[in-house]
Amino acid sequence: SFSFSPTFTFSKFQILSRIPQPASLPALDISTNSNGPKQDSLMDDDPEDLFAGATEEVSLDSPERDVLLSDGPSPAITPITPPTSVIAPRIGHIEEEEGGDSFDVHISVSDPEKTSLSVFKQRDFSVKRRFSDFLGLHSKLASKYLHIGYIVPPAPEKSIVGMTKVKVGKEDQSSNEFVEKRRSALERYLMRTVKHPILLKDPDVLQFLENSELPRAVNTQALSSAGILRMVNKAADAVNKMTIKMNESDAWFEEKQQHFENLDVQLRKLHASVESLVCHRKELSVNTAQFAKSAAMLGNSEDHTALSRALSQLAEVEEKIDQLHQDQANADFYLFSELLGDYVRLITAVKGVFDHRIKTWQKWQDSQVLLLKKREAEAKLQFTNKPDKLQQAKDEIKELEGKVQQGERDFEQISKIIRKEVGRFEKERVKDFKTIIVKYLESLVQTQQQLIKYWEAFLPEAKAIS
Amino acid sequence: MLKGFRSHDLCVLLQPRAMNVDLEMDATLQVDISDALSERDKVKFTVHTKSTLPNFKQNEFSVVRQHEEFIWLHDSFIENEDYAGYIIPPAPPRPDFDASREKLQKLGEGEGSMTKEEFTKMKQELEAEYLAIFKKTVAMHEVFLCRVAAHPVLRKDLNFHVFLEYNQDLSVRGKNKKEKLEDFFKNVVKSADGVLVAGVKDVDDFFEHEKTFLLEYHNRVKDASAKCDRMIRSHKNAADDMNRIASSLYTLGTQDSMDLCKFFLKVSELFDKTRKVEARVAADEDLKLADLLKYYLRESQAAKDLLYRRSRALVDYENANKGLDKARAKNRDVLQAETSQQLCCHKFEKISESAKQELIDFKTRRVAAFRKNLVELAELELKHAKGNLQLLQSCVGVLNSNT
Numbered sequence: 001s002f003s004f005s006p007t008f009t010f011s012k013f014q015i016l017s018r019i020p021q022p023a024s025l026p027a028l029d030i031s032t033n034s035n036g037p038k039q040d041s042l043m044d045d046d047p048e049d050l051f052a053g054a055t056e057e058v059s060l061d062s063p064e065r066d067v068l069l070s071d072g073p074s075p076a077i078t079p080i081t082p083p084t085s086v087i088a089p090r091i092g093h094i095e096e097e098e099g100g101d102s103f104d105v106h107i108s109v110s111d112p113e114k115t116s117l118s119v120f121k122q123r124d125f126s127v128k129r130r131f132s133d134f135l136g137l138h139s140k141l142a143s144k145y146l147h148i149g150y151i152v153p154p155a156p157e158k159s160i161v162g163m164t165k166v167k168v169g170k171e172d173q174s175s176n177e178f179v180e181k182r183r184s185a186l187e188r189y190l191m192r193t194v195k196h197p198i199l200l201k202d203p204d205v206l207q208f209l210e211n212s213e214l215p216r217a218v219n220t221q222a223l224s225s226a227g228i229l230r231m232v233n234k235a236a237d238a239v240n241k242m243t244i245k246m247n248e249s250d251a252w253f254e255e256k257q258q259h260f261e262n263l264d265v266q267l268r269k270l271h272a273s274v275e276s277l278v279c280h281r282k283e284l285s286v287n288t289a290q291f292a293k294s295a296a297m298l299g300n301s302e303d304h305t306a307l308s309r310a311l312s313q314l315a316e317v318e319e320k321i322d323q324l325h326q327d328q329a330n331a332d333f334y335l336f337s338e339l340l341g342d343y344v345r346l347i348t349a350v351k352g353v354f355d356h357r358i359k360t361w362q363k364w365q366d367s368q369v370l371l372l373k374k375r376e377a378e379a380k381l382q383f384t385n386k387p388d389k390l391q392q393a394k395d396e397i398k399e400l401e402g403k404v405q406q407g408e409r410d411f412e413q414i415s416k417i418i419r420k421e422v423g424r425f426e427k428e429r430v431k432d433f434k435t436i437i438v439k440y441l442e443s444l445v446q447t448q449q450q451l452i453k454y455w456e457a458f459l460p461e462a463k464a465i466s
Numbered sequence: 467m468l469k470g471f472r473s474h475d476l477c478v479l480l481q482p483r484a485m486n487v488d489l490e491m492d493a494t495l496q497v498d499i500s501d502a503l504s505e506r507d508k509v510k511f512t513v514h515t516k517s518t519l520p521n522f523k524q525n526e527f528s529v530v531r532q533h534e535e536f537i538w539l540h541d542s543f544i545e546n547e548d549y550a551g552y553i554i555p556p557a558p559p560r561p562d563f564d565a566s567r568e569k570l571q572k573l574g575e576g577e578g579s580m581t582k583e584e585f586t587k588m589k590q591e592l593e594a595e596y597l598a599i600f601k602k603t604v605a606m607h608e609v610f611l612c613r614v615a616a617h618p619v620l621r622k623d624l625n626f627h628v629f630l631e632y633n634q635d636l637s638v639r640g641k642n643k644k645e646k647l648e649d650f651f652k653n654v655v656k657s658a659d660g661v662l663v664a665g666v667k668d669v670d671d672f673f674e675h676e677k678t679f680l681l682e683y684h685n686r687v688k689d690a691s692a693k694c695d696r697m698i699r700s701h702k703n704a705a706d707d708m709n710r711i712a713s714s715l716y717t718l719g720t721q722d723s724m725d726l727c728k729f730f731l732k733v734s735e736l737f738d739k740t741r742k743v744e745a746r747v748a749a750d751e752d753l754k755l756a757d758l759l760k761y762y763l764r765e766s767q768a769a770k771d772l773l774y775r776r777s778r779a780l781v782d783y784e785n786a787n788k789g790l791d792k793a794r795a796k797n798r799d800v801l802q803a804e805t806s807q808q809l810c811c812h813k814f815e816k817i818s819e820s821a822k823q824e825l826i827d828f829k830t831r832r833v834a835a836f837r838k839n840l841v842e843l844a845e846l847e848l849k850h851a852k853g854n855l856q857l858l859q860s861c862v863g864v865l866n867s868n869t
C-alpha cells in the first residue's frame with residue numbers, strides 16, 4: 001500500500017514495486033465454472049455485472065471467429081459459481097536497451113488449479129517484454145476487435161519527450177520519473193486488457209503472457225496507440241463528416257453517445273486542473289526546500305542562541321515538509337491524474353466504437369440501396385430480350401440479398417456487443433473512480449497527519465525561545 | 467472599469483495590535499489606525515491617538531492620513547541630525563494593489579468563459595485576497611507609528627505631533643524629480659562610503675561585532691524573505707487548482723450516472739472545503755512568517771544605516787583630529803580646528819552611546835517578535851492541519867460506508 005516514507009525514491013524498481021498502484025482495479029476471474037452470456041442480459045441495459053459473476057466460456061481451442069461473431073443466441077445456461085481464480089499482473093522495469101525499455105511482467109494467479117487455460121496453471125510466473133511488444137499487442141487487438149464493437153483499452157503513448165530523453169546520469173531524476181510513468185501506465189494497460197473477458201481469451205493476449213520470447217514488433221512507429229486508433233477509426237472519421245445522420249431508432253444509443261460526449265468534456269477539464277495541481281505541488285516542494293536552506297542560513301547568522309536554534313529547527317521542519325509535498329505530488333499524479341488520463345483515452349475508444357456502429361449501419365443501408373437499384377434494373381431487363389444479362393442481374397441480386405442480410409446481422413451484432421460493452425465499461429468506471437479516488441483522499445489524510453506531527457514537534461522549540 | 471465589479475470602496479475596521487514588534491504600550495501616548503478606506507488609487511488611514519501628554523490640545527483625537535504623509539514623517543526623521551544615533555523605524559511600504567487589481571480585471575474579462583458558480587467563487591477569492599493585502603498595508607503603517615510612539619526620543623518629535631494632531635491635509639507633495647535625483651546620489655555616495663567604512667576595523671568590539679553580524683544577517687533575511695514569498699505563492703496556486711477541481715467535480719456530479727453522482731458531489735464538497743483551509747494556511751504563513759521577515763529586512767537595513775552614520779561620524783572625527791594636528795603644526799587657525807574637533811568628538815560619542823542602546827533594543831525586539839510569530843505560526847499550522855484532517859477523514863468515512 002501507499003506510504004509517505006521520507007526515504008522513498010524512484011530509483012528502486014522491484015517487480016512487486018512499492019510505487020503507488022492504481023490498485024484495486026479489481027482482478028480478473030478466469031475460473032472454469034463459467035457460463036455463456038445470458039440471452040436476455042445482452043439485450044437490455046442491465047446493471048447486473050456480467051463479469052463479476054459468471055465468465056465467458058474459456059477455451060483455447062475455439063477459433064477467433066467464434067469469439068467475434070456468434071451465429072445466434074447461445075443457449076441460456078443456468079448460473080453461476082463464484083469466481084475462484086484471480087489474475088493480477090504486476091510490472092517491473094528491468095533495463096534500458098537501445099530498442100527501448102524492457103519490462104518484467106509478473107503474473108500471479110490465485111487459484112491456478114481452477115482454470116482451464118494452460119498459461120495460468122502456475123501460481124506465479126514472469127515474462128520479459130519490451131515496450132514495443134505492448135504496442136504490438138494493442139495494435140493487433142485494436143484491428144481485430146474495435147470495428148465490431150469491443151472497447152479495446154488504449155496502450156500508453158510513446159511520447160516524443162521520452163524518445164529524446166537525454167541520459168545525464170544513472171540517477172537522473174527526470175529519467176527515472178519517465179520510466180516510472182511508463183511502467184505504471186503499462187501495468188494499468190495490461191490490467192485493463194486482461195480484465196476484459198473477451199480479450200483475455202484472445203490468442204495474442206495469451207501468447208503475450210505466456211511465450212518467453214516474442215518476435216520483435218515491426219515498424220513500431222505506426223503502432224503507437226494513437227496511430228492505431230487513428231487507422232481503425234479512419235472510416236469512423238468519414239462517418240463524422242457525413243451530413244446524413246443515422247436514423248437512430250434506438251434511444252439508448254443516442255442517450256449513451258451524448259453521455260460519453262459530456263463525460264469526455266468534463267473529464268478533460270478535470271484532468272487539466274489536476275495536472276496543474278501536480279505541477280504546483282512540485283513547485284511548492286522545490287520552493288519549500290529552498291526556503292528551508294535559507295532559514296537554516298538565517299539561523300546560523302542569528303546571534304541570539306535560542307532563536308538561532310529555533311530557526312534551525314524551523315529549517316528542519318520545512319525540509320521534512322518539502323519531502324511531504326513531493327510525496328503528495330506523486331499521489332496527485334499516479335492516483336488522480338493518471339486515472340483521469342486513462343479514462344479520457346478510454347472514452348476516445350468508446351466513441352470510436354459508437355462511430356463504427358454508424359459505419360456498419362451505413363454499409364447495410366448502402367447494400368439495401370444498391371439492391372433496390374439492381375431490382376429496378378432487373379425489372380427493366382424483363383422486357384428486353386437479353387437472357388444472359390437477365391441471368392447476370394438475377395445472380396447479382398441474389399448476392400446482394402445475401403449482403404443485405406449480412407449487413408443487418410452485422411449491425412445487430414455490433415449493437416448487441418456495444419450494449420454489453422458499455423454496461424461493463426460503466427460498471428468498471430464506477431468501481432475505478434470510487435476505489436482510486438478514495439485511495440487518493442487517504443493519501444491526503446496521511447499528509448495532514450504527518451504535518452501535524454512535524455508542527456507539534458516544532459511548537460515547543462518555538463516556545464523555548466527566551 | 468471592471469465588468470461586473472465596481473471600483474472598490476472597502477471600509478475596514480481593524481484589530482489595532484501591531485504584530486511584528488513587541489512594544490510596550492505606554493498610557494501617555496497610544497497610537498493606532500482605527501479605520502481605513504481604500505479608494506481607486508489611494509488609501510486613507512484614520513490615525514487615532516490617545517494621550518495624557520500636555521502637548522496635545524485634547525486627550526483623544528483622530529486625523530486622516532495618506533501614505534505620502536507617512537513617508538514625509540519618516541524622511542524628516544532621517545534628515546534630522548539629532549536623530550543620527552537612533553534606528554529610525556523603517557517606512558511602511560507603499561500600498562500595492564496593482565497585482566490584485568489586475569487579477570480582478572482579468573476575471574472580469576473572462577467572465578463569459580466560465581460558469582456562474584465559478585465566476586462567483588473566483589470573485590470571492592480575489593476579493594478576499596484584496597482584503598488581505600489591504601489589512602496588511604494598514605498593519606504595516608500602524609507598526610511604524612507604534613514604533614515611533616514607543617521610542618523615548620522620537621515620540622517627542624514635533625513633526626510627529628503635527629502628523630498626529632493637525633487635522634488638515636499636510637500637503638506634502640511627493641518628491642519632485644530634482645529631489646529624487648538628489649536622493650539617488652545620496653544613496654550612491656552612501657553605498658560607496660559604506661564599502662569604505664565597512665573595511666575599517668572598529669576599535670570597539672561591540673560595534674565591530676554588530677557590523678559583521680548585521681551585514682550578514684541583513685543579506686540572509688533578504689534571501690529568506692524572497693524564498694518564503696515564492697513558497698507561499700506556490701501554496702496559493704495549489705489552492706486555486708483545488709478550487710477548479712472542486713468545480714469540475716461538481717459539474718460531473720450533476721451530469722453523471724446515478725452511481726457516481728453522489729460520490730462526485732461529496733468529493734467536490736470536500737475539495738471546496740479543503741481548498742479554503744489551504745488558502746488560509748498560505749495567508750497565515752504570509753502574515754506570520756513572510757511579513758515578519760520583510761519587516762526585519764527593513765529594520766536591519768535601518769540598523770545598518772545607523773552604523774553607517776556612526777562610521778561617518780568616526781571618519782569626520784578622525785579627519786578633524788588630523789586637521790587639528792596640521793593646524794597646530796602650522797600654528798594657524800588652531801582655535802577653529804580645536805572647536806571643530808571637539809564638535810566631531812562630541813557628535814561621535816553621542817551617536818555611539820545611543821547606538822549601543824538602540825542595537826541592544828533591536829535584538830530584544832527581534833527575538834520577541836520572532837518568538838511570538840513562530841509560536842503563532844506553529845499553532846495556526848496545527849489548527850489548520852487538524853481541521854483539514856477532520857474534513858478528509860469524515861469524507862472518506864462517508865464514502866467508504868456508502869460503497
